[in-house]
Amino acid sequence: MFENISFANPDFFWLFLILPLAIIWYLFKQKEESAFLRISSVKGFTYNSILPKLKPVLFILRLLALSAIIVAMARPQTEDISTRSKTTKGIDIVMAIDVSSSMLARDLKPNRLSALKEVAADFIKKRPNDRIGLVVYAGEAYTKTPVTTDKSIVLNALSEITxxxxxxxxxxxxxxxxxxxxxxxxxxxxxxxxxxxxxxxxSGFIEPQTASDLAIEYGIKTYTIGLGTNGNALSPIAYNADGSFRYGMRQVEIDEQLLKDIAIATGGRYFRATDNESLEEIYDEINKLEKTEVEEFKYYRYEEKFRPWILLAGALLLMEWILRNTLFRSFV
Structure with a gap:
């Protein structure tokens, strides 16, 4: 009965303490009003009505009516809450992904590029309020997806990167x-x-330092990630006759100083990922560092439920009055 019900004035429930006091008073009063007559025999009395024994029903009806009134005074009501979110500080993010042949190295599982795509997809799904775009580069660069709020487009484009x-x-x-x-x-x-x-x-005809200066000019923060284990990694070293890659151990070379300089100059941070777990942790860290401010509005709609309790109390009191003046008239 009280599922999904709240009470606007729950303090009125303290009035239920009146009920045990009323019961004690009733029992005491009944004892005082009871009269005893001693006779030698009751054989001459043939009246066997059970109505006197049911007289407490009138008091019970009053207690139930009082209980219903207390519940009504507590103002039971249902609460309907609707929410609306408004992004107050949106973030535009471009993910620049290296797709050179070395990204096929197998120091991450199954390889660097596949591991990156999986982690990047999780990152994108965690940014529902931001616009995200993709840039891929190797010996040259191009925009795979411009910044957009449509995450399905970005995720589909990410899956197509090879x-x-x-x-x-x-x-x-x-x-x-x-x-x-x-x-x-x-x-x-x-x-x-x-x-x-x-x-x-x-490769390319634009120096990293020049690109970094452009990022600074436009107020764009850059997080840089160096991907690859320390030491050697199983990497493509030549082509087989069928056009597939031949793999061999190669020294991992990452210009970490360059990546650090770009990150520091633009106000970002540099990270090094040496395995799948550390790569995932890096994207989680960036996700925490760049929080989008979202303002949530809540709208409350209340529906009062005290009226049925008032009607119930009235019905109980009416029933008590009718019984008192009909069936129990001779005993009240």
Whole structure:
């Protein structure tokens, strides 16, 4: 009966303490009003009505009516809550992803690129209130997806990223500059680039320092991630006759100083991911660092439920009055 019911004036429930006092008073009064007559025999009395024994029903009806009135005074009501969220500080994010051949190295499982795509997809799903875009780069760079709120488009584009779509190489400056170009016209409160690479800058016609200066000019913070284990990694070293890669151990080379300089200059941070777990932790850390402010509005609608209790109390009192003046008239 009281499921999903709240009470506007619950303090009135203290009035239920009156009920045991009323019961004690009733029992005491009945004892005082009872008269005793001693006779030698009751054989001459043939009246066997049970109505006198049912007389306490009148008192019980009054107690029930009083209980219903107390519940009504507590104002039972149902509460309907609707919410509406408003993003007060949106963030535009571009994820710049290295797709050079070295991203097929198998120091992460199953390889660096596949591991990155899985972690990046989880990151995107955790940012429902932000606009996200994708830039891919190798020997050159291009925009895979402009910044958008449609996460299904971004996730689909992310799943389509493979090696071989661009000339091989690692153009960090091109990847960063293309990302800056996607964000420079943004009116978002915060603009972020997450640039991931597993190598050193060896391609492209834009120097990383130049791209970093552009990011600073447009107020774009850059988080950089160096991907790859320490030491050697099983990496593509040549092509087989059927066109597939031949794998061999190669020294992992990441220009960490360059990535640190870019991050520090733009107000971001540099991270190093050496396995699947650390890569996931890095994206979780960035997710915590860049929080979107969301203002939530709650609307409350109350529906009063005290009227049925008032009607119940009235019905009980009416029943008590009718019984008192009909069936129990001779005994009251």
């Amino acid at each position: 090696y071989g779509q661009l000339e091989d190489g690692t153009a960090i400056g091109m990847g960063l500059a293309t990302s800056v170009n996607r964000l420079k016209e943004s009116t978002a409160k915060s603009k972020i680039i997450i640039l991931l690479t597993d190598g050193v800058n060896n």
